[in-house]
Amino acid sequence: MTKRMTADVVIVGASLSAAAAAKRLVDAGYETIALERFGLPRAKPCSGIISPRGHRFLIENFGPLPQEVLHEPTACRGVTFYFPGGVELPMQFDGGMTPHLNRTYSDYWAIKRSGATIHDNMRFIGATDQGTHVDITASNGCEEAYYRARYVIGADGPNSKVVSTLYPGYRDRITWFTVKQHLHEIIECPLDPEYFHYWFHPALGYYTWSHLRNNRQIVGVGYEANHDFRERHERALRYLEERHGVKLGPCNARETSVNNFGLSLINRYVFGRGNIIVTGQAAGFLNMIAEGMSAALHSGAIAGEAVVDAFRLNKPIQEIYRTMIQSEVRRCSDQWNIFKILFGRPHEADFMGTLAKRSLNEKLIVLRDVAKFLAPWGKYNWGRQMLWQAITRQITGGYNPRRWL
Numbered sequence: 458m459t460k461r462m463t464a465d466v467v468i469v470g471a472s473l474s475a476a477a478a479a480k481r482l483v484d485a486g487y488e489t490i491a492l493e494r495f496g497l498p499r500a501k502p503c504s505g506i507i508s509p510r511g512h513r514f515l516i517e518n519f520g521p522l523p524q525e526v527l528h529e530p531t532a533c534r535g536v537t538f539y540f541p542g543g544v545e546l547p548m549q550f551d552g553g554m555t556p557h558l559n560r561t562y563s564d565y566w567a568i569k570r571s572g573a574t575i576h577d578n579m580r581f582i583g584a585t586d587q588g589t590h591v592d593i594t595a596s597n598g599c600e601e602a603y604y605r606a607r608y609v610i611g612a613d614g615p616n617s618k619v620v621s622t623l624y625p626g627y628r629d630r631i632t633w634f635t636v637k638q639h640l641h642e643i644i645e646c647p648l649d650p651e652y653f654h655y656w657f658h659p660a661l662g663y664y665t666w667s668h669l670r671n672n673r674q675i676v677g678v679g680y681e682a683n684h685d686f687r688e689r690h691e692r693a694l695r696y697l698e699e700r701h702g703v704k705l706g707p708c709n710a711r712e713t714s715v716n717n718f719g720l721s722l723i724n725r726y727v728f729g730r731g732n733i734i735v736t737g738q739a740a741g742f743l744n745m746i747a748e749g750m751s752a753a754l755h756s757g758a759i760a761g762e763a764v765v766d767a768f769r770l771n772k773p774i775q776e777i778y779r780t781m782i783q784s785e786v787r788r789c790s791d792q793w794n795i796f797k798i799l800f801g802r803p804h805e806a807d808f809m810g811t812l813a814k815r816s817l818n819e820k821l822i823v824l825r826d827v828a829k830f831l832a833p834w835g836k837y838n839w840g841r842q843m844l845w846q847a848i849t850r851q852i853t854g855g856y857n858p859r860r861w862l
């Protein structure tokens with residue numbers, strides 16, 4: 458007979474969403490195992506600028522941040538948007554500076570603080586929902602290991618194996634994006650070291666950013682997966698030099714990640730099936746300018762709370778989770794909602810307030826440049842869906858749960 462390790466809950470992944478879910482479960486007294494494919498602490502491509510809301514979550518749930526979980530500079534004051542027409546909009550984060558996390562150590566610190574039992578070097582391979590419990594297969598690279606749990610939480614990030622196990626063929630149905638960040642030696646860099654810098658420039662790519670980390674300058678580019686990124690990077694470097702006087706030496710480290718960007722824009726989240734629920738970026742949570750950590754933490758905590766309630770009330774987990782997660786769906790999708798952007802305040806830096814202080818001419822330049830930036834996105838047919846979701850939100854107060862998987 459197959460020998461299985463048992464737990465109340467198995468979480469797949471040992472990152473921030475997993476840590477938040479585990480914290481809720483362990484606090485409520487449930488035996489929780491987190492499976493992580495890599496040996497911990499593991500590397501994680503990320504700029505590491507957590508929003509103030511995410512920062513508060515970390516402190517409230519895991520305590521003060523130790524020095525080793527931070528990069529230099531240890532905090533970020535805000536974000537500067539650059540438009541090709543020449544307008545620059547620096548915006549401070551609400552409530553002051555926010556930490557610059559070193560994801561290798563911050564995630565390890567959080568998952569340890571959660572109190573979950575960690576099985577690292579243990580890759581989730583598949584799961585079978587037996588109705589009363591879930592049987593899980595994992596592997597340490599040499600041999601398979603078997604687990605049995607009442608519930609499984611998929612917190613395994615954008616290219617989620619839990620999601621593809623639940624929905625075979627899903628990976629082929631969505632558009633994948635790649636983000637690559639290169640770390641360069643600095644010769645001269647006039648960009649404010651306390652800010653995260655972001656370019657709304659269609660010729661540079663879908664997502665172009667730069668900031669200081671440990672005396673090196675990150676230059677990142679995001680575009681459709683399988684694109685020629687070398688050429689894109691060179692273009693971004695040339696632009697930074699010509700436009701901003703940024704002179705960088707050779708790149709001495711690279712970080713790459715594939716991303717399921719787009720799901721939160723069009724309200725196409727993936728929350729699982731039966732006794733298996735999905736959370737964090739695996740579920741599609743990604744805030745504007747790819748800030749995903751605060752949504753990962755909050756959605757992870759909600760996943761943990763939903764499981765606690767399912768145990769307590771002996772009710773179907775999907776029903777509970779899909780009701781509870783609506784608050785985080787609203788927070789995340791509101792960031793992309795045109796009505797919320799124009800008339801609300803969905804972000805943690807005041808874009809509309811900053812723009813309002815500029816001259817009419819600058820406002821028109823920003824409007825024109827944003828329109829040009831959005832034009833290449835037209836081929837994904839997200840615009841109409843986003844508008845319809847925004848109208849639904851105005852009428853019903855929420856986003857339509859029938860669009861979720």
Ligand SMILES: Cc1cc2nc3c(=O)[nH]c(=O)nc-3n(C[C@H](O)[C@H](O)[C@H](O)COP(=O)(O)OP(=O)(O)OC[C@H]3O[C@@H](n4cnc5c(N)ncnc54)[C@H](O)[C@@H]3O)c2cc1C
Pocket residue numbers: 469470471472473474475492493494495499501502503504505506507508579580581582612613614615617618636637638677713714716736737738739742743747748749750751753
């Ligand atoms: C280049 C880049 C820059 C970014 N910058 C920022 C930023 O500045 N601020 C911000 O808030 N967000 C940023 N993000 C987004 C942010 O990193 C993610 O949204 C966030 O980490 C999602 O957290 P998560 O816990 O859902 O998943 P992840 O952090 O992706 O964690 C998933 C975990 O599951 C593990 N795993 C995956 N598959 C398996 C498996 N089969 N078995 C076991 N374990 C598995 C992974 O190894 C990983 O540890 C950035 C992302 C990228 C790529």
